Amino acid sequence: MALELSLVSASPPGGLAASPPPPAAIPGKEQQVAGVGILLQISMLVLSFVLGHVLRRHRFYYLPEASASLLIGLVVGGLANISNTETNTRMWFNFHDEFFFLFLLPPIIFQSGFSLSPKPFFANFGAIVTFAILGTFIASVVTGVLVYLGGLTFLMYKLPFVECLMFGALISATDPVTVLSIFQELGTDVNLYALVFGESVLNDAMAISLYRTMSLVRSQAAAGENFFMMVFQFLETFVGSLSSGVGVGFISALLFKYAGLDIDNLQNLECCLFVLFPYFSYMLAEGLGLSGIVSILFTGMVMKHYTFSNLSNNSQRFVSAFFHLLSSLAETFVFIYMGFDIAMEEHSWSHVGFIFFSIIFIIIARAVNVFSCAYLVNMSRPEHRRIPLKHQKALWFSGLRGAMAFALALQSANELPGGHGKTIFTTTTAIVVLTVLLIGGSTGTMLEALDVIGDENRSIENYDDNNGYIPPTYEEGSSSGGGLRMKLKEFHKSTTSFTALDRNYLTPFFTSQTDEDDDVFGEQPQNQRRGFYDQ
Numbered sequence: 001m002a003l004e005l006s007l008v009s010a011s012p013p014g015g016l017a018a019s020p021p022p023p024a025a026i027p028g029k030e031q032q033v034a035g036v037g038i039l040l041q042i043s044m045l046v047l048s049f050v051l052g053h054v055l056r057r058h059r060f061y062y063l064p065e066a067s068a069s070l071l072i073g074l075v076v077g078g079l080a081n082i083s084n085t086e087t088n089t090r091m092w093f094n095f096h097d098e099f100f101f102l103f104l105l106p107p108i109i110f111q112s113g114f115s116l117s118p119k120p121f122f123a124n125f126g127a128i129v130t131f132a133i134l135g136t137f138i139a140s141v142v143t144g145v146l147v148y149l150g151g152l153t154f155l156m157y158k159l160p161f162v163e164c165l166m167f168g169a170l171i172s173a174t175d176p177v178t179v180l181s182i183f184q185e186l187g188t189d190v191n192l193y194a195l196v197f198g199e200s201v202l203n204d205a206m207a208i209s210l211y212r213t214m215s216l217v218r219s220q221a222a223a224g225e226n227f228f229m230m231v232f233q234f235l236e237t238f239v240g241s242l243s244s245g246v247g248v249g250f251i252s253a254l255l256f257k258y259a260g261l262d263i264d265n266l267q268n269l270e271c272c273l274f275v276l277f278p279y280f281s282y283m284l285a286e287g288l289g290l291s292g293i294v295s296i297l298f299t300g301m302v303m304k305h306y307t308f309s310n311l312s313n314n315s316q317r318f319v320s321a322f323f324h325l326l327s328s329l330a331e332t333f334v335f336i337y338m339g340f341d342i343a344m345e346e347h348s349w350s351h352v353g354f355i356f357f358s359i360i361f362i363i364i365a366r367a368v369n370v371f372s373c374a375y376l377v378n379m380s381r382p383e384h385r386r387i388p389l390k391h392q393k394a395l396w397f398s399g400l401r402g403a404m405a406f407a408l409a410l411q412s413a414n415e416l417p418g419g420h421g422k423t424i425f426t427t428t429t430a431i432v433v434l435t436v437l438l439i440g441g442s443t444g445t446m447l448e449a450l451d452v453i454g455d456e457n458r459s460i461e462n463y464d465d466n467n468g469y470i471p472p473t474y475e476e477g478s479s480s481g482g483g484l485r486m487k488l489k490e491f492h493k494s495t496t497s498f499t500a501l502d503r504n505y506l507t508p509f510f511t512s513q514t515d516e517d518d519d520v521f522g523e524q525p526q527n528q529r530r531g532f533y534d535q
Helices: 029-057 065-082 086-092 098-114 118-123 125-152 161-171 177-186 190-219 227-258 264-287 292-310 313-344 349-379 389-397 403-415 420-441 443-450 460-464 483-510 523-533
Strands: none
Touching (some): 029 313, 098 403, 125 349, 161 349, 177 190, 227 483, 264 292, 264 313, 313 403, 389 443, 403 420
């Protein structure tokens, strides 16, 4: 990509005339260019936050904050092209795709896990896991197979089958930040919000594991890897990353429980250590050849559930605000850069058919994902706990693509040969822009049409039963219909078993909670965080 630093080639042999060496850099010129670049980036961030605040204050939901950030990037990139300053502007935005994975994505993903609201999340845990794990796998395979068949039938640009599966995996990573922000503004059913948010959090972990598995299969590929080896590689990546993230989270909980850092003169040290643990988890997984994104996600979930309650009150307020600030800056910058990049980069627009049919295929794959998984979930639930059709439609509509899909596509542009990576990158960028602008802008209308606005408090009182879970109730005489239904019911019953394990063993062991605040989900920290987020 043009993002990489160019290398000065040596003079050619044979006495041919060589281009003169570049002039020596003027002292201080590089610092000036870097300063101008940083100034431009800060200016766009400031404009994006101010514009987002104005739009939200006037309840103008047709242009959400993410869409506004995209448009700002598009306008700045377009002006740079018109004014013939593209080369200089590109120098100001000169960074690698590693910048995304090392500095921008970690705080976004960690905050996703850290900000989970535990009661609704665990009350719908079975459904969320079904949508995020099984559903993402279904969407990835369906998208990859349809893209491959489209290439065989000459509907679109033809890619090898493994690369089609890589594209299916990366484009299945959803990022409904725009939809969720409007959910919060307008108020919607708490179960629907938990399903959309919980699926998007775990979906990123699944998508990146599938993408890395397909990339690994392709690199050894050629070689006739069998199906079982591919499954093993996926499980190795996903389970290994999950284990390392959970392990780091548990270690941090024990450290803060027994180190005695929750006193006034050690709060600075307490906060510094807490901030370092997520990056330690990320780098540990990357160093072991696993997925740092998956690891830091589960570290965030464990640190929120156990470590957070071991902090002093001031440190709790600080780390909540700090990670919320980091993720907001990173996510806003990602959307600005996506808009900027689509205006500045040389995209492979020659394959418009690939973009058009890919959009159709991901809509179909998302529908297969949502409605098939909802059918499985409803088989295991009693009548009053089933996911209604209007919530299924909202889930289908909420499948925006965002930072994760863009970052993986950026990586594929460097990994895949010829024009394959460029085609995938261009298609992903177009899909991200279209879904954020069109779907994000029409979310309010969708919520009104589906009649899911204004009942944000419905069912909240039910979360107080059984320590935050809503276990399904089964009638003895009901005809369940077969072994699959019984297995699904047993899976939901295991959720209640985890509640007892967590309350009786994990929470007392890893936290310093007393009997007064012995809520399995840490109600007191949740209330303290709510004060910050509701401002």
